Amino acid sequence: MDSDTQWVTWEVLHQEKRGDPHVHVGSVHAPNAEMALILAKEQFARRQKCVNLWVVPTVAIVSMPYDDADIFEAGTDKSYREAWGYKVRERVRAARELDRLDPKEDDAGE
Amino acid sequence: MTLMNPLVRPVITDDDGRSEDEKLVTFEARVAAGEKIEPTDWMPDRYRQQLIRMVQNHGNSEIVGALPEREWIPHAPTFKRKLALTAKVQDEVGHAQLLYRVVETLGKPREVIIEELLNGTAKYSNVFNYPPETWADVGIIAWLIDAAAIIRQMLLREGSYGPYSRALKRICYEESFHLKHGHDICVTLATGTQFQRDMLQDALNRWWNPIVGFFGPPDRASVHTDELMRWRVKLKTNDAIRQQFFDQYVPRIWELGLSIPDPELRKDDESGRWLYTEPDWEEFKRVIKGHGPCNAERIAVRRLAHEEGEWVRRALAAAANDQAVPVQ
Numbered sequence: 001m002d003s004d005t006q007w008v009t010w011e012v013l014h015q016e017k018r019g020d021p022h023v024h025v026g027s028v029h030a031p032n033a034e035m036a037l038i039l040a041k042e043q044f045a046r047r048q049k050c051v052n053l054w055v056v057p058t059v060a061i062v063s064m065p066y067d068d069a070d071i072f073e074a075g076t077d078k079s080y081r082e083a084w085g086y087k088v089r090e091r092v093r094a095a096r097e098l099d100r101l102d103p104k105e106d107d108a109g110e
Numbered sequence: 111m112t113l114m115n116p117l118v119r120p121v122i123t124d125d126d127g128r129s130e131d132e133k134l135v136t137f138e139a140r141v142a143a144g145e146k147i148e149p150t151d152w153m154p155d156r157y158r159q160q161l162i163r164m165v166q167n168h169g170n171s172e173i174v175g176a177l178p179e180r181e182w183i184p185h186a187p188t189f190k191r192k193l194a195l196t197a198k199v200q201d202e203v204g205h206a207q208l209l210y211r212v213v214e215t216l217g218k219p220r221e222v223i224i225e226e227l228l229n230g231t232a233k234y235s236n237v238f239n240y241p242p243e244t245w246a247d248v249g250i251i252a253w254l255i256d257a258a259a260i261i262r263q264m265l266l267r268e269g270s271y272g273p274y275s276r277a278l279k280r281i282c283y284e285e286s287f288h289l290k291h292g293h294d295i296c297v298t299l300a301t302g303t304q305f306q307r308d309m310l311q312d313a314l315n316r317w318w319n320p321i322v323g324f325f326g327p328p329d330r331a332s333v334h335t336d337e338l339m340r341w342r343v344k345l346k347t348n349d350a351i352r353q354q355f356f357d358q359y360v361p362r363i364w365e366l367g368l369s370i371p372d373p374e375l376r377k378d379d380e381s382g383r384w385l386y387t388e389p390d391w392e393e394f395k396r397v398i399k400g401h402g403p404c405n406a407e408r409i410a411v412r413r414l415a416h417e418e419g420e421w422v423r424r425a426l427a428a429a430a431n432d433q434a435v436p437v438q
């Protein structure tokens with residue numbers, strides 16, 4: 001639907017606590033950046049805790065099309081690059097039970 | 111309301127004409143309350159300089175640290191190990207990118223950071239100036255040096271500078287895979303043939319001292335620690351982090367049937383502290399100043415990579431003139 005009775009939109013990013021990342025929460029219509037911040041504050045910081053807001057013109061955002069989503073798909077098993085892909089504790093325990101290891105100190109434990 | 115774009119060029123927004131002393135009081139109160147400092151906040155110049163030095167050094171260490179490991183990618187013993195090692199090297203270079211962005215938020219451009227590494231004036235972790243001689247070295251590096259780095263990074267994550275702290279969250283997540291992968295290599299060798307066990311022990315023998323030195327000179331040698339701890343740039347002293355490493359990893363090294371090449375190493379029951387032989391700090395200084403076994407090679411490889419990447423930078427600069435098409 002084409003309409004030029006509306007101002008442009010601004011994407012709103014909200015920061016809950018100093019040091020946290022800014023998180024996208026929605027968008028507002030506004031004639032300029034300053035108004036966008038004011039409206040964003042009214043819309044998104046009424047009661048949720050907020051220490052800072054960013055607004056970005058929606059037209060500045062470039063997105064990947066969803067029909068390209070398969071490029072994010074791992075074609076192969078990628079467990080080799082995840083910490084959970086390695087069961088090291090289990091391997092050490094198993095090796096100790098089979099006496100394949102000879103701990104140098106008695107107090108060597110978990 | 112003052113509008114600003116905090117990411118492009120930080121503008122200090124709370125510089126409201128108060129005296130430096132007054133601003134320092136507010137700054138210290140905020141840090142003491144556990145608040146994060148952002149690029150747009152006023153900060154003491156020594157805080158800024160110290161963070162630049164530290165984060166730049168950290169970023170350089172990620173890049174240079176990937177070089178010795180990268181040498182072993184073609185020689186990895188199995189396909190899975192090759193994939194994992196490649197993934198680790200890719201992660202480390204990504205960490206450098208994140209960290210260089212953090213330095214930029216403090217006002218130092220990336221071009222300067224890169225140039226300082228290439229011309230040899232920038233520092234990086236000393237441990238990467240030693241050569242990885244066998245496949246077991248790859249295991250020891252990924253397990254124990256990454257473990258040492260993780261202990262330090264988990265502390266720094268609680269530091270006061272917002273962008274550094276946020277970058278470290280992601281970095282620590284990825285490091286946990288590096289450590290597991292390294293430990294896994296070591297367990298394979300420790301439970302393997304006599305030849306493999308000897309190879310692992312030999313790697314530990316050569317890397318132990320550089321690892322103990324990884325945490326930096328002893329506390330008595332550092333001058334600014336108090337202020338840096340108060341500003342939460344440092345979270346623990348070098349010696350305290352070293353002790354924490356011994357606590358967590360000495361038992362795990364012993365558990366694999368390895369012996370640690372330091373006859374003095376033991377936990378003192380009374381003080382609860384580990385006793386150990388100090389690494390040779392004179393040698394440490396000598397290597398840091400550029401006279402270690404691999405300093406020249408590391409920088410030369412880095413320079414070669416930089417030169418060979420020149421066409422990519424040129425292509426990107428040309429592409430900067432093309433218009434991206436926004437979605438509507």
Ligand SMILES: [Fe+2]
Pocket residue numbers: 172201202205281285
């Ligand atoms: Fe890393």
Ligand SMILES: [Fe+2]
Pocket residue numbers: 202256285288
């Ligand atoms: Fe790592």
